[in-house]
Amino acid sequence: MSSFELLIILPIIFGFLGYLVSFLRNEFYFLGAILNFHYAVRIFFISRKTEVIRKTFGIFNFGVDKLSGFVLLFISLFTLLILIYSIRYLKYYEKKKEYFYYLLLIGSISCGIVLANNIITLMIFWGILLSLIFGFFQYTTKNNSEDAFIKSIFILGLSDFLLILGFALLFVSYGNIPLNLKISLNNNLNILAYILITIGCFAKAGAIPLHSWIPEISKVMPASTMAFIPASLDKLLGIYLLLKVSYYLFDLNTNFTLKNYLMIVGSITILAAVLMALIQKEAMKLLSFHAVSQVGYMVLGIGTGVPIGVAGSLFHMLNNTLYKTSLFLTTGQVEFWTKETRIEKLGGLAVNMPITFTSFLISALAISGIPPLNGFFSKRMIYQGVIYLYKEGNYLFLLYLLAAMFGSVLTLASFLKLTHSIFLGDRPKEYEKIKEVNFSLWFPSSLLAFLCILFGILAIPLPLKGLIYPSLPFKIEEIGFWQPTLAFILIILGIGIGFVIYMWGAIQKIEKREIFIGGESLKEEERHFSGDQFYSPIKEAPLLSKGFEFGEEGSFDFYNYLKTILGTISLLFKKVIDFILEIIYQTIVYFSETFGSLLRKFQSGILSDYLVVIFIGIVIILLILIL
Amino acid sequence: MIELYILLIASIGAGIVAVEIKDLLASAISLGIVGFSVAIIFILVQAPDLAIVQIVVEVLTVIIFVAVILKTTHIDTTLENKMEVRDYLTKGVFVIFGIFFLIFSISALKELPEFGKPIMKIASHYLAKGFEEIKAANQVAAVILDFRGYDTLGEATVLFTSVIGVLTILRKIGKKK
Amino acid sequence: MVPYLCCIILFLIGIYAILTKRNLIKIAIGFCLLEYAVNLFFALIGYKKDALAPIYTNVSQSKNFVDPIPQALVLTAIVIGLGTTALLLSVAVRIYEKYKTLDIKEIKRLKE
Amino acid sequence: MRGMTIIVKTITKLLVGLIFLYGIYIITHGHLTPGGGFAGGVIISASFILLILAFGSEEIKERIGYIYSSIFESIGGLLFVFIALFGLLLGSYFFYNFLPKGKVFMLFSSGIIPLCNVAIGIKVGAGLFAIFLAIAATRFIMKE
Structure with missing residues (x-):
């Protein structure tokens, strides 16, 4: 048995053992995830050394190249981390037995997807993953969540159906081909297949307009689910597949229009989602809108078709999974004690939970693209890719660049609001006794935050040269000049100076006065100032207000439109078919009645009448015989 | 073989009478005439077995008919009724059928061997x-x-x-x- | 061919009775006529000119016989015709007992 | 059923035995002379019918006549079938002529044909007589 099968099968077996044996449950689950991670690491190192490894089992064909080895490693890592996190986080959860089993299954099947090296294998594993995700959602949702559940199932199911349809189209025209042929995108069938597959990838990763299931489930799912499915796994899989399809299976550079299609989707996703995130008052929902927004960068980067942009997109995918997972997890830690995710009710928790706060802050800065953290570096690579479009003569690059940069700014703004509302500001009285969470809760998020810093400072030697550049099929040329280490040193210097200035200020005695509003002094508890009203003027801005109204009402939600359209069509069809059936029925009734009354006249009970009919028949027969 | 033709024509006439006459007893007797003519024709065509059976059976038939007519009624009241559309229809169908049947049987009889030469x-x-x-x-x-x-x-x-x-x-x- | 045609005319008379007559006994007579016509037709088919009945005798050694097969077929048919006519008439008797008429239209009317 | 006049009765008395005998003759000589089971059976039934028509009958007698004629008809039919089955038993096929053929123009000749004639004669005579009894002797229950 090679490590390929073990990687997939062992988590399933250990998960099943854990499902059966109650007293060693957590140990078995943990063992399964660890073994999965172990084999993933082994495969990763094997894939670094050799070129391509293939293995065939019947129609299944597994193979690992440098890209899939790298993605595989992170899928296993995230499965392990989320498992560690949720063992503590969901300790009192009723259905945790099934929850963990599904978690392990999803981890191993995702590994199968990444390892798949021909169409059939990919289709089968993708289908299995879809059904597993349904099961997973079913076991993780809270009460009153049928709508969200149905919505996610609907969007994911429909888009996965389209994806499989796209692969099926390919299968019909090319057969069971491996995924690295670089087919050129210039006949209609291939373009159709490509668009269908990208729709599946978009829904998985959460690009607009197929994003709406992510904010919807964020209201009803625990933080660990959110961190696992939309934040890490689906980004890895969706973007991995998009990349694989765009530059391995097909060659995106052969079709100019499709590149623009990807970039437009990316830009709109960035802007629309970040604008929606700006006005949210619920931490999980806000984060989920950011999870959507960040996908836009990756799609934009892949769409550029410029090596540096694609590399940046891949790097951004990695970074995004790191900091977004960390953000979800830390928010989950806050929720673990406070049972609250509405940001107006929170505040001032930085003192109580310093480790959580640190992880959150680092991740928030990373997502906002603050140098020298990793988010900045990957975004910068994407910008470079977009700017490079200028050389190709694609003048739309300006719009894309604007959208991406503006989105980044707005991200920072919305995270200022979130950080302030949760961790800074006044602390409500009931949260005074809150303590830091357990090791198993803060360890995953802290590890991820640490990786954010590490990948930021040592961006070029560690992640780029080690992971990203070898994974891509083309040679990457650096554009521009950036020294992360140097920048880090400079920034540390700046922070040091700032700290000195702060201390200078802190030495001086601060004068405390009572707060007056409208001539009345406020009491202590009334002074709590929440950040939920940040940016509310944006909401009322003349141009944007309509858009936000629509957005809140779900007008940008593809699902709603689809639901309405389908409802209308079904109603129409019902009416039309009813009408047609009615007409057919009436016609049949008319004819049968006419014919019946005619026959009734013959059914007189008089012998001669029957004989007349018989003899008419005989006459006809005679006619035929004579003629 | 002139007897044969006379008997055949007689049987046809008796048949028409049997069908059309108003008194049912008379029509039963006419039927008897047909039957006995047929019996004599059987003798003429060298079928004595048939003739014996036909004579006795004809006697029995007439007896049974008479018995039934005596038990029920011996006037065919239906002949007095007015002709309806339906009757015209049946008669029309009969005429058409008769014509076609005659044409068809003539064309079929041509295929048969000539009378008297089986x-x-x-x-x-x-x-x-x-x-x-x-x-x-x-x-x-x-x-x-x-x-x-x-x-x-x-x-x-x-x-x-x-x-x-x-x-x-x-x-x-x-x-x- | 003329004797055959006469048979067919007899046959048509029977059909005429069955088709147009409304009296049950007339219909039975029509059936009888049909039967006679068919029997006659069979017997005529078997007829051979200047031939004898198909019975060997001590007296004549002639072997010039008419066809015995149609005769054999008709022989049974005659007796059966009597049986079927009797069946028809018995039905008519029963109907007359119930409706007091032999007119089929009247019977139809009374049945409703 | 009422009887007829005395002339008819007298003539009938004289004739009926002869008719019956003639019927038997026709049956038994069926293989030699014209006639046979069918013809003879009808003649026998005619003799009985003549009796009934001339002398009239009572209901009880008619009922007895029913019963006997049905029995005889069944006997005739069964006899016919049994003769055919004997052929199957003794020879090789149904209706096998298993008896010795004898000499032509003799009464006991041509195998089973006379026996079959007898069976058919019984059957036809009894059957037609039963039909006559049924039709002629039916009494109506006139409904008002």
């Missing part, structure tokens, strides 16, 4: 064998009971069935009394 392919075989092997003088009996015993058995069954039918239909009244 082919007798199987019959010659039967005639030879019936005398030498079965040693029967009456070849009709030989055909009925030896060569074609199955047919006779079937016909006997039909007769049996019809007798049972008559008895079942009519016996119920006797039981009620």
Whole structure:
């Protein structure tokens, strides 16, 4: 048995053992995830050394190249981390037995997807993953969540159906081909297949307009689910597949229009989602809108078709999974004690939970693209890719660049609001006794935050040269000049100076006065100032207000439109078919009645009448015989 | 063979009378005329067996008809009724059918061997064998009971069935009394 | 061919009775006529000119016989015809007992 | 059923035995002379019918006539079938002529044909007589 099968099968077996044996449950689950991670690491190192490894089992064909080895490693890592996190986080959860089993299954099947090296294998594993995700959602949702559940199932199911349809189209025209042929995108069938597959990838990763299931489930799912499915796994899989399809299976550079299609989707996703995130008052929902927004960068980067942009997109995918997972997890830690995710009710928790706060802050800065953290570096690579479009003569690059940069700014703004509302500001009285969470809760998020810093400072030697550049099929040329280490040193210097200035200020005695509003002094508890009203003027801005109204009402939600359209069509069809059936029925009734009354006249009970009919028949027969 | 034609025409005339006459007893007698004409024709065409049976059966038929007519009514009241559309229709259909049937039968009869000259392919075989092997003088009996015993058995069954039918239909009244 | 045609005319008379007559006994007569016509037709088919009945005798050694097969077929048919006519008439008797008429239209009317 | 006049009765008395005998003759000589089971059976039934028509009958007698004629008809039919079955038993096929053929123009000749004639004669005579009894002797229950 090679490590390929073990990687997939062992988590399933250990998960099943854990499902059966109650007293060693957590140990078995943990063992399964660890073994999965172990084999993933082994495969990763094997894939670094050799070129391509293939293995065939019947129609299944597994193979690992440098890209899939790298993605595989992170899928296993995230499965392990989320498992560690949720063992503590969901300790009192009723259905945790099934929850963990599904978690392990999803981890191993995702590994199968990444390892798949021909169409059939990919289709089968993708289908299995879809059904597993349904099961997973079913076991993780809270009460009153049928709508969200149905919505996610609907969007994911429909888009996965389209994806499989796209692969099926390919299968019909090319057969069971491996995924690295670089087919050129210039006949209609291939373009159709490509668009269908990208729709599946978009829904998985959460690009607009197929994003709406992510904010919807964020209201009803625990933080660990959110961190696992939309934040890490689906980004890895969706973007991995998009990349694989765009530059391995097909060659995106052969079709100019499709590149623009990807970039437009990316830009709109960035802007629309970040604008929606700006006005949210619920931490999980806000984060989920950011999870959507960040996908836009990756799609934009892949769409550029410029090596540096694609590399940046891949790097951004990695970074995004790191900091977004960390953000979800830390928010989950806050929720673990406070049972609250509405940001107006929170505040001032930085003192109580310093480790959580640190992880959150680092991740928030990373997502906002603050140098020298990793988010900045990957975004910068994407910008470079977009700017490079200028050389190709694609003048739309300006719009894309604007959208991406503006989105980044707005991200920072919305995270200022979130950080302030949760961790800074006044602390409500009931949260005074809150303590830091357990090791198993803060360890995953802290590890991820640490990786954010590490990948930021040592961006070029560690992640780029080690992971990203070898994974891509083309040679990457650096554009521009950036020294992360140097920048880090400079920034540390700046922070040091700032700290000195702060201390200078802190030495001086601060004068405390009572707060007056409208001539009345406020009491202590009334002074709590929440950040939920940040940016509310944006909401009322003349141009944007309509858009936000629509957005809140779900007008940008593809699902709603689809639901309405389908409802209308079904109603129409019902009416039309009813009408047609009615007409057919009436016609049949008319004819049968006419014919019946005619026959009734013959059914007189008089012998001669029957004989007349018989003899008419005989006459006809005679006619035929004579003629 | 002038007798044959006279008898045939007589039987046709008697048939028309039997069908059209108002008194049912008279029509039964006319039917008897037809039957006896047929019996005489059987003698003329060298079929004495048939003639014997036909005569006796005709007697019985007339007796039964008369018995029934005496028990029911002997005036055909339906002839007095006005003609309806339906009657015209049936008559029209009959006329059409009759014309077609005549045309068809004429064209079919042309295929038959001429009157008085049958082919007798199987019959010659039967005639030879019936005398030498079965040693029967009456070849009709030989055909009925030896060569074609199955047919006779079937016909006997039909007769049996019809007798049972008559008895079942009519016996119920006797039981009620 | 003329004797055959006469048979067919007799046959048509029977059909005429069955088709147009409304009296049950007339219909039975029509059936009888049909039967006679068919029997006659069979007997005529078997007829051979200047031939004898198909019965060997001590007296004549002639072997010039008419066809015995149609005769054999008709022989049973005659008796059966009587049986079927009797069946028909018994039905008519029963109907008359119930409705007091032999007119089929009247019977139809009374049945409703 | 009422009887007829005395002339008819007298003539009938004289004739009926002869008719019956003639019927038997026709049956038994069916293989030699014209006639046979069918013809003879009808003649026998005619003799009985003549009796009934001339002398009239009572209901009880008619009922007895029913019963006997049905029995005889069944006997005739069964006899016919049994003769055919004997052929199957003794020889090889149904209606096998298993008896010795004898000499032509003799009464006992041509195997089973006379026996079959007898069976059919019984059957036809009894059957037609039963039909006549049923139709002629039916009494109506006139409904008002």
